[in-house]
Amino acid sequence: MRPTCRRCGYRFHRAPGQWLGSWFLNVIVVQSVVVIVLVAVAGLSWPHTPASLLIGAVLLGAIITPLVFFPFSRTIWIAIDLVMKPLEFDDDVAPAFELERELALLTAEKGSGSAAGGVAKPGSEGPNTNEP
Numbered sequence: 183m184r185p186t187c188r189r190c191g192y193r194f195h196r197a198p199g200q201w202l203g204s205w206f207l208n209v210i211v212v213q214s215v216v217v218i219v220l221v222a223v224a225g226l227s228w229p230h231t232p233a234s235l236l237i238g239a240v241l242l243g244a245i246i247t248p249l250v251f252f253p254f255s256r257t258i259w260i261a262i263d264l265v266m267k268p269l270e271f272d273d274d275v276a277p278a279f280e281l282e283r284e285l286a287l288l289t290a291e292k293g294s295g296s297a298a299g300g301v302a303k304p305g306s307e308g309p310n311t312n313e314p
């Protein structure tokens with residue numbers, strides 16, 4: 183896994199012990215898969231469920247699922263972490279990326295202002311209409 187985002191420079195590992203959350207997500211998913219596999223195999227082969235089939239299916243699910251889900255658990259945890267701890271200015275993320283939306287709005291506003299040629303902007307027309 184790369185230490186930072188290629189596009190904006192966001193540092194994925196923000197605090198020590200941060201990956202405990204992704205590990206926990208992975209455990210939840212693996213346990214859910216194991217229970218689902220257990221119930222599905224037992225249910226489909228009921229009442230003569232072979233123990234070797236049950237153990238084999240559960241072991242396969244318990245070994246493959248964490249390996250496949252590992253990158254997704256980290257990505258999901260990074261998103262959850264960003265929601266819980268929003269970016270600060272000292273997080274080394276490129277300011278242009280943080281202000282991308284505002285910059286696009288400003289550019290659009292400037293572009294429409296010069297094209298309209300003197301038409302009042304929506305923000306400036308409020309106080310003028312209230313004057314007697």
Ligand SMILES: [Zn+2]
Pocket residue numbers: 187188189190191192
């Ligand atoms: Zn990024």
